[in-house]
Amino acid sequence: MSKVSTASPSQIGRFTSEAFAVHLAEQKSAPAWWLERKRAAYAQFAALPMPRRTDEAWRFSNIGTLSLDGAVLAAKAGPVAPVAGFTPTLSFANNQLVSAHVPPALAAQGVIVTTLAEAAAKHADLLKAHFMAQPQKLGSAKFAALHSAFVGDGAFVHIPKSVELADPVVIQHAASGDQAAVFPHTLVVAEENARATVVDLLVSAAGGRHLAVGANDLYAGHGAQLTYIGAQNWSRDTLAFQLNSIVVRRDARAQSLNLHLGARQARHESLSQLQAPGAFSEMLALTVADGTQEFDQRTLQIHQAPNTKSDLLYKNALLAKARTIFSGLIVVDPDAQKTDAYQSNRNLMLSDDAEANSLPGLEIQANDVRCTHGATSSRIDPEQEFYLQSRGIHREAADELITFGFFEEVLNRLASDPIHEALRDLIRSKFQK
Amino acid sequence: MPTLDIQNLQVAIGDKPIVKGLSLTIRSGEVHAIMGPNGTGKSTLAKAIAGHPDYTITGGDVLLDGKSILEMEADERARSGLFLAFQYPSEIPGVTIANFLRAALQARLGEGEEIDATAYYKRLYGKMDMLTIDRKFTSRAVNEGFSGGEKKRCEILQMAMLEPKFALMDETDSGLDIDALRIVSEGVNALRGPGLGVLLITHYQRLLNYIVPDFVHVMYDGRIVKSGDKSLALELEAKGYDWVKKAV
Numbered sequence: 001m002s003k004v005s006t007a008s009p010s011q012i013g014r015f016t017s018e019a020f021a022v023h024l025a026e027q028k029s030a031p032a033w034w035l036e037r038k039r040a041a042y043a044q045f046a047a048l049p050m051p052r053r054t055d056e057a058w059r060f061s062n063i064g065t066l067s068l069d070g071a072v073l074a075a076k077a078g079p080v081a082p083v084a085g086f087t088p089t090l091s092f093a094n095n096q097l098v099s100a101h102v103p104p105a106l107a108a109q110g111v112i113v114t115t116l117a118e119a120a121a122k123h124a125d126l127l128k129a130h131f132m133a134q135p136q137k138l139g140s141a142k143f144a145a146l147h148s149a150f151v152g153d154g155a156f157v158h159i160p161k162s163v164e165l166a167d168p169v170v171i172q173h174a175a176s177g178d179q180a181a182v183f184p185h186t187l188v189v190a191e192e193n194a195r196a197t198v199v200d201l202l203v204s205a206a207g208g209r210h211l212a213v214g215a216n217d218l219y220a221g222h223g224a225q226l227t228y229i230g231a232q233n234w235s236r237d238t239l240a241f242q243l244n245s246i247v248v249r250r251d252a253r254a255q256s257l258n259l260h261l262g263a264r265q266a267r268h269e270s271l272s273q274l275q276a277p278g279a280f281s282e283m284l285a286l287t288v289a290d291g292t293q294e295f296d297q298r299t300l301q302i303h304q305a306p307n308t309k310s311d312l313l314y315k316n317a318l319l320a321k322a323r324t325i326f327s328g329l330i331v332v333d334p335d336a337q338k339t340d341a342y343q344s345n346r347n348l349m350l351s352d353d354a355e356a357n358s359l360p361g362l363e364i365q366a367n368d369v370r371c372t373h374g375a376t377s378s379r380i381d382p383e384q385e386f387y388l389q390s391r392g393i394h395r396e397a398a399d400e401l402i403t404f405g406f407f408e409e410v411l412n413r414l415a416s417d418p419i420h421e422a423l424r425d426l427i428r429s430k431f432q433k
Numbered sequence: 434m435p436t437l438d439i440q441n442l443q444v445a446i447g448d449k450p451i452v453k454g455l456s457l458t459i460r461s462g463e464v465h466a467i468m469g470p471n472g473t474g475k476s477t478l479a480k481a482i483a484g485h486p487d488y489t490i491t492g493g494d495v496l497l498d499g500k501s502i503l504e505m506e507a508d509e510r511a512r513s514g515l516f517l518a519f520q521y522p523s524e525i526p527g528v529t530i531a532n533f534l535r536a537a538l539q540a541r542l543g544e545g546e547e548i549d550a551t552a553y554y555k556r557l558y559g560k561m562d563m564l565t566i567d568r569k570f571t572s573r574a575v576n577e578g579f580s581g582g583e584k585k586r587c588e589i590l591q592m593a594m595l596e597p598k599f600a601l602m603d604e605t606d607s608g609l610d611i612d613a614l615r616i617v618s619e620g621v622n623a624l625r626g627p628g629l630g631v632l633l634i635t636h637y638q639r640l641l642n643y644i645v646p647d648f649v650h651v652m653y654d655g656r657i658v659k660s661g662d663k664s665l666a667l668e669l670e671a672k673g674y675d676w677v678k679k680a681v
Contacts, residue, residue, distance in 0.1 A: 389511070
């Protein structure tokens with residue numbers, strides 16, 4: 001393994017030790033432990049190699065276009081308009097907070113919605129316990145380390161015991177300016193029996209080439225019900241990594257839905273850990289892949305305790321020459337009896353030139369479990385297309401309708417109608433380009 | 434007056450000729466019934482006119498108001514005023530009837546024009562009431578899990594909302610019990626008028642008791658072999674298709 005000082009530019013791009021030193025110098029008010037973690041993360045980033053073609057975790061991925069070259073830590077930017085239909089509680093642009101509208105009702109309930117910087121100062125124990133605390137098992141340890149090293153002002157959301165939020169907490173992370181590197185982070189801790197919905201919006205202010213290396217840490221404590229919605233709509237010239245960790249405790253339920261629309265190449269890794277009996281993680285994703293986009297999704301459902309449940313449904317619609325990769329693994333630990341795990345990847349092919357790759361997998365060490373998985377790819381049914389066209393609907397609009405119909409099964413799992421509708425609008429905007 | 438003019442039309446599926454030179458002129462306000470035994474090309478005729486990509490027009494022409502529609506895709510033909518009521522309507526999972534019909538109406542508007550949602554629902558509910566379709570249907574996926582009767586009523590609902598110049602109704606009576614047949618027929622009769630021409634394709638005379646045609650044509654082996662008024666249907670019912678086959 002190469003040392004920090006000898007890391008070649010192709011391994012670290014312009015994230016040199018000098019650039020890191022400049023970044024550290026800007027974190028003047030951060031506590032020592034936070035800076036120490038950043039230093040350790042930087043060392044790890046510089047030491048780890050870039051993904052290689054032979055890495056199983058990167059099978060089918062386009063390795064040649066993963067380069068970090070060119071991108072630099074984004075300069076300060078002004079506020080970015082919110083995604084239509086959403087009212088951000090916190091809005092970040094280029095790693096810095098640009099606006100905060102925390103409703104007084106939240107504070108009155110004891111809910112904390114703040115920045116990582118403030119959390120590092122005031123809620124160090126929570127941050128230490130939950131920030132990037134879970135193992136990176138899906139291939140992007142290097143990018144996770146890069147994220148930890150350069151992360152700026154992300155979002156910290158803490159919902160105290162038995163508190164139920166009436167409205168979603170919406171966090172917007174924006175990138176602005178050519179070659180801007182952004183490191184969006186959203187950390188959510190739902191304590192015992194808390195109920196909350198958190199929305200993460202990942203957007204570009206305008207076109208331009210960005211590098212986005214984001215992460216989110218979700219923790220659903222005993223009996224908590226946490227819904228997380230991540231909507232990714234980076235510029236079409238963005239190289240994006242998003243690393244998602246979900247920890248589910250006893251009798252808790254975590255529901256996550258990731259919507260993938262933007263970026264040139266987007267890698268998404270999602271790890272669910274079912275840590276105590278009664279834990280349930282529902283993992284949902286919708287992707288609209290067009291042009292020459294590549295969406296690369298890797299998932300891991302780890303059942304670490306008996307009587308836990310996970311249910312994964314990832315749906316991709318592929319147009320033009322787009323590519324998708326889904327690689328999912330269900331792991332059942334030896335004592336996780338009565339596990340109920342489901343994993344399904346469905347691809348709707350709207351083009352003969354698109355390519356969907358599926359690698360579903362199981363690793364079961366207990367003997368009394370129910371695990372099912374499957375992957376399907378299907379073309380649009382020409383009879384359905386003709387039926388819609390025979391009503392005067394243009395072919396493209398017919399394909400769009402069929403795609404929405406295909407997605408509806410996933411969107412219908414959301415309890416919130418307003419979010420459902422706003423997500424539909426966001427998906428529609430991709431078809432109107 | 435709008436006319437649908439089918440001129441010496443020849444249709445093949447793959448290399449197999451199915452419709453072998455069929456001519457028929459339908460004027461607005463008229464209801465024409467085409468009867469004939471199974472496998473004689475009735476459904477092929479309807480789907481080919483509607484623009485189904487599996488059917489190849491090998492000769493002849495179809496003119497809508499004097500203009501050939503054969504170069505048009507199915508959606509353009511529909512926007513020009515054609516409507517096909519399917520014998521077996523497709524199920525479209527996840528797409529509600531409300532959204533589907535809205536998209537169909539939206540497709541008929543110009544760039545930048547939007548449907549007035551309030552007026553749309555008012556009109557939709559009015560038509561649904563006429564066809565005794567429960568309003569809850571608007572949020573159900575198109576044809577998914579529908580009974581035979583529900584599917585056919587849904588076809589008539591679409592026809593009522595889209596207001597075509599000419600409707601091709603392919604075996605609309607198939608799979609209907611007597612109550613559903615009556616409701617569907619009443620719906621069609623309510624839409625009848627000087628602005629609509631209908632081509633009614635049916636195997637049985639039964640439907641024609643409810644929707645009384647102005648003209649009846651008998652189709653056999655890809656051609657119209659006999660034409661007359663509504664009494665022809667009764668004659669056919671009495672004598673059977675063998676009578677026509679022998680006459681050919």
